[in-house]
Amino acid sequence: SQSPVTVAVTGAAGQIGYSLLFRIASGAMLGPSTPVRLRLLEITPALGAAQGVAMELDDCAFPLLSGIDISDDPAVAFDGAQVALLVGSRPRTKGMERGDLLSANGAIFTGQGKALNDHAADDLKVLVVGNPANTNALIAMNNAPDVPRERFTAMTRLDHNRALAQLSAKVAAPVTDIRHMTIWGNHSATQYPDLFHAEVGGRVAAEVVDDQQWLEGTFIPTVQKRGAAIIEARGSSSAASAASAAVDHVRDWVHGTPADDWTSMAVPSDGSYGVPEGLISSFPVTCADGAWSIVQDLELDEFSRARVDASVAELVEERDAVQGMGLL
Numbered sequence: 001s002q003s004p005v006t007v008a009v010t011g012a013a014g015q016i017g018y019s020l021l022f023r024i025a026s027g028a029m030l031g032p033s034t035p036v037r038l039r040l041l042e043i044t045p046a047l048g049a050a051q052g053v054a055m056e057l058d059d060c061a062f063p064l065l066s067g068i069d070i071s072d073d074p075a076v077a078f079d080g081a082q083v084a085l086l087v088g089s090r091p092r093t094k095g096m097e098r099g100d101l102l103s104a105n106g107a108i109f110t111g112q113g114k115a116l117n118d119h120a121a122d123d124l125k126v127l128v129v130g131n132p133a134n135t136n137a138l139i140a141m142n143n144a145p146d147v148p149r150e151r152f153t154a155m156t157r158l159d160h161n162r163a164l165a166q167l168s169a170k171v172a173a174p175v176t177d178i179r180h181m182t183i184w185g186n187h188s189a190t191q192y193p194d195l196f197h198a199e200v201g202g203r204v205a206a207e208v209v210d211d212q213q214w215l216e217g218t219f220i221p222t223v224q225k226r227g228a229a230i231i232e233a234r235g236s237s238s239a240a241s242a243a244s245a246a247v248d249h250v251r252d253w254v255h256g257t258p259a260d261d262w263t264s265m266a267v268p269s270d271g272s273y274g275v276p277e278g279l280i281s282s283f284p285v286t287c288a289d290g291a292w293s294i295v296q297d298l299e300l301d302e303f304s305r306a307r308v309d310a311s312v313a314e315l316v317e318e319r320d321a322v323q324g325m326g327l328l
């Protein structure tokens with residue numbers, strides 16, 4: 001049988017962790033024939049809670065789960081990691097300025113980047129979920145000089161899946177009829193969900209919708225602000241849907257995107273579509289043989305161009321802020 005893949009998960013005692021770990025251990029992420037070894041990272045005060053989650057994982061008797069280790073030391077938790085899901089981060093609390101948020105997370109992601117650099121496996125793949133996800137990934141990547149840059153990604157798959165769901169409801173077609181959805185830019189309210197390249201049953205989604213008012217006034221803001229709407233309705237932020245998106249992201253990265261489709265991942269830019277090189281920005285990507293590549297040569301009309309540019313400008317601002325703090 002296959003040898004286990006080592007999966008490190010940070011923020012393991014948090015809300016997303018509570019959904020994510022069970023999906024990973026069940027085989028939903030790496031497939032039904034790949035055993036997994038979990039390595040959980042938490043801050044010291046949450047180690048007891050992480051232990052409780054590990055007890056529940058044990059109680060599931062998952063056939064694919066070959067072991068669980070828990071630590072509050074990134075050097076231990078990332079030892080031999082082949083997949084690292086960086087979920088834990090410092091949430092924005094009342095009265096906290098954006099600069100405070102960036103610097104609190106800067107401390108976390110510089111340290112975790114260095115620990116990944118020194119202790120993870122050679123075939124490491126990193127997904128950053130903790131917000132601000134793109135910039136946290138940028139910080140980790142820049143603090144892991146020995147890890148190839150393309151191994152660092154951030155999550156916009158939840159936004160992508162939200163866009164699929166909104167479009168599916170609008171056109172009354174199943175999500176399986178939709179191809180080529182794209183989220184461009186930052187995982188934030190400036191992100192641009194693009195219906196001009198998406199297709200429903202092989203036709204351009206924007207044309208199937210045929211309602212610019214809905215596209216601009218409903219679809220785009222609904223996807224951009226869905227996180228806030230979930231908090232409003234549920235009293236806590238998206239957790240199971242975020243975990244599901246993380247599973248989708250890693251599964252497609254490892255096992256490949258379907259031949260007739262692409263997905264959205266925030267990845268280090270190579271300058272494609274005018275996005276400054278090295279920024280972690282969301283693009284349409286295909287995956288094959290464990291590597292992603294940015295879909296090339298899509299035409300962006302003026303409407304799309306302006307929205308991509310606005311979100312990328314926000315990423316540049318965040319990069320400049322953390323660069324100014326000496327975090328890169």
Ligand code: NAX
Nearest residue numbers: 011013014015016041042043088089129130131155158242
């Ligand atoms: P929770 O606050 O429930 O859990 C976070 C956990 O991380 C806590 O248990 C905390 O102790 C732990 N933690 C904090 N600092 C840590 C460190 N240095 N090392 C290890 N663990 C650490 O948050 P949850 O709802 O699980 O969300 C986690 C993160 O995902 C947040 O930053 C959130 O903003 C972000 N999200 C990102 C999304 C995306 O699409 N990219 C969507 C969902 C979610 O909002």
